[in-house]
Amino acid sequence: SAGSVVLVGAGPGDPGLLTLRALRALNEADVILHDRLVSAEVLDLARRDAERIEVGKQAGYHHTTQDGIHALLLRHAQAGRRVVRLxxxxxxxxxRGGEELEFLREQGIPYEVVPGITAAVACAxxxxxxxxHRDHAQSVRFVTAHCQSSRDTLDWTALAQERQTLAVYMGVAELGGLRARLIEHGRAPSTPFALIENGSRPDQRVITGTLANLAERAAFHAVHSPALLILGEVAALATSLAWFGQPP
Amino acid sequence: SAGSVVLVGAGPGDPGLLTLRALRALNEADVILHDRLVSAEVLDLARRDAERIEVGKQAGYHHTTQDGIHALLLRHAQAGRRVVRLxxxxxxxxxRGGEELEFLREQGIPYEVVPGITAAVACAxxxxxxxxHRDHAQSVRFVTAHCQSSRDTLDWTALAQERQTLAVYMGVAELGGLRARLIEHGRAPSTPFALIENGSRPDQRVITGTLANLAERAAFHAVHSPALLILGEVAALATSLAWFGQPP
Known part of the structure; x- marks a missing residue:
């Protein structure tokens, strides 16, 4: 019989942020191809006898290439197995969910998608x-600044607009360049930020400050990946509304 | 003993998209203050004897004012109850989660926040x-165009940028005005859209087309709220990657 693939979002790390559908998919899986960053607590919720294969990427190098992931998805689905891509x-x-679905569609493998809590929403x-917050922002924009090519082609003037919140999925190494470009394109140096390390996990840390001192604050506190940056007037509320873990 | 409030995101409607934490909060609640749009299937997951109070807003008028919601939160928490604001x-x-937390913090009521799957992520x-998708977009921006004041002050040039995805939380009445402003500010009339009605629910419908025919396509198919608009090159993939409900 034909196998299938369920593309599942695992959320930011706290297993309590899995959805009920994600939990069911993990319970029914024969094989789980998971990113390196998916937490052990989440994987513990999977069927005991499910095969687990780490295919994650690490910053800087690829553990398994995207083509390699496609080949694994195809091989296991063609063997009639229920595959979860976590x-x-x-x-x-x-x-890279879109690329994986395009490949599965070309190959005629049936699939479903289970959305997950994305880092910006969880960290917020x-x-x-x-x-x-309607007093401070009209929109929120999710952007990544991981690779040189994306940094060079982003419309920095649009990113530097006031009254919008930016949620930046990034490595902490890029903070100096991000600050320089945003200020150069008009964002006020006094714009508040909240930098969230290990968001939703017991060891969560929240570093706050202004765009002017972003890189120095991050360096002083030795913030490491995974971290998410929220930039905009709403970030100032992290100080007054904090409720989880160490206050900033 | 002191009561508390858990601010919980219920997701888009499919009860399978509740998180495990949200389910636990619903199981432990003494009283649930819920928006009108929270589905009956989600409310069915709450403790049988929990008091349910609808405080939702309907497009056009407010069922319970924001101040009224604050007063209810305070009264039930001060009575020592475990309140879920769903x-x-x-x-x-x-x-309006931020406003509710600011009020609770002022009043000294302890709270927690459980994030939910937001409509844009669920509908996508x-x-x-x-x-x-990295071939087509560098960022995604969530925006609302519900009220006149927000439409008048949005930076339409930034919204009309290429290579970004817009997810518009809106009523379907505003589609003509949205199209006019985006095209006027430079977005190509050939930009694909996917308009998702009742996203994630069994009666989900997906209408596709281009910005040029957005309002007419929506009117022809009599799309009604709640609907979410995804605009950008990635929306064209709705046709080839569809897997749930009626294909577009």
Missing amino acids: KGGDPFVFG AYAGVPLT | KGGDPFVFG AYAGVPLT
């Missing part, structure tokens, strides 16, 4: 930052 | 639209 966060927000909730 | 989607994405997953 990704951190949501599969369609800076995942756990840091007390209302992303679109 | 909102559609995520509490911090076009909810169920319509097969990879929001940030």
Whole structure:
């Protein structure tokens, strides 16, 4: 009989942020291809005898290539197995979920998608930052600044607009360049930020400050990946609305 | 003993998209203050003897004012009850979660926040639209165009940029005005859209087309709220990657 693939968003790390559908998919899986960043607590919720294969990427190098992941998906689905492709966060927000579905569709493999709590939404909730508080922001924009090519082609003037919240999925190494470009394009140096390390996990840390001192604050506190940056007037609320873990 | 409030995102409607934490909060609640749009299937997961109070807003008029919601939260928490404030989607994405937390903090009421799957993420997953597919988009921006004041002050030039995905939380009445402003500010009339009605629910419908015929396509198919608009090159993938409900 034909196998199938369920593309599942695992959320940010706290297993309590899995959806009921994600839990069911993990319970029914024969094999789980998971990113490196999916937490052990989440994997513990899978069927005991499911095969687990780590296919994650690490910053800087690829553990398994995208083509390699496609080949694994195909091989296991063609063997009639129920495959779960488990990704951190949501599969369609800076995942490669779209590419994997295009490949499966070409190959005629049936699939479903289970959305997950993406890092920006999780970190905002756990840091007390209302992303679109109507007194301060009209929109929220999710952007990544991981690779040189994306940094060079982003419309920095649009990113530097006031009254919008930016949620930046990024490595902490890029903070200096991000600050320089945003200020150069008109964002006020006094714009508040909240930088959330290990969002939703017991060791969550929230570092706050202004765009002017972003890189120095991050360096002083030795913030490491995974971290999410929220930039905009709403980030100032992290101080007054904090409820989880160490206050900033 | 002191009561408390858990601000919970209920997701888009499919009860399978509740998180495990949200389910636990519903199981432990003494009283649930819920928006009108939270589905009956979600409310069915709450403790049998929990008091349910609908405080939702309907487009056009307010069923309970924001001040009225604050007063209810305070009264029940001060009575020592475990209060769940249940909102559609995520509490911090076009909810009023921030305002409610500010009020609770002022009043000294302890609270927690449980994020939810916001409509854009849910609709994208169920319509097969990879929001940030790297071949087509560098960012995704969530915006609302519900009220006149927000439409007048939005930076339409930034919204009309290429290579970004827009997810518009809106009433279907505003589609003509949205199209006019985006085209006027430079977005190509050939930009694909996917308009998702009742996203993730059994009666989900996905209408596709281009910005040029957005209002007419929506009117022809009599699309009604709640609906979410995804605009950008990635929306064209809704046709090839569809897997849930009626294909577009």
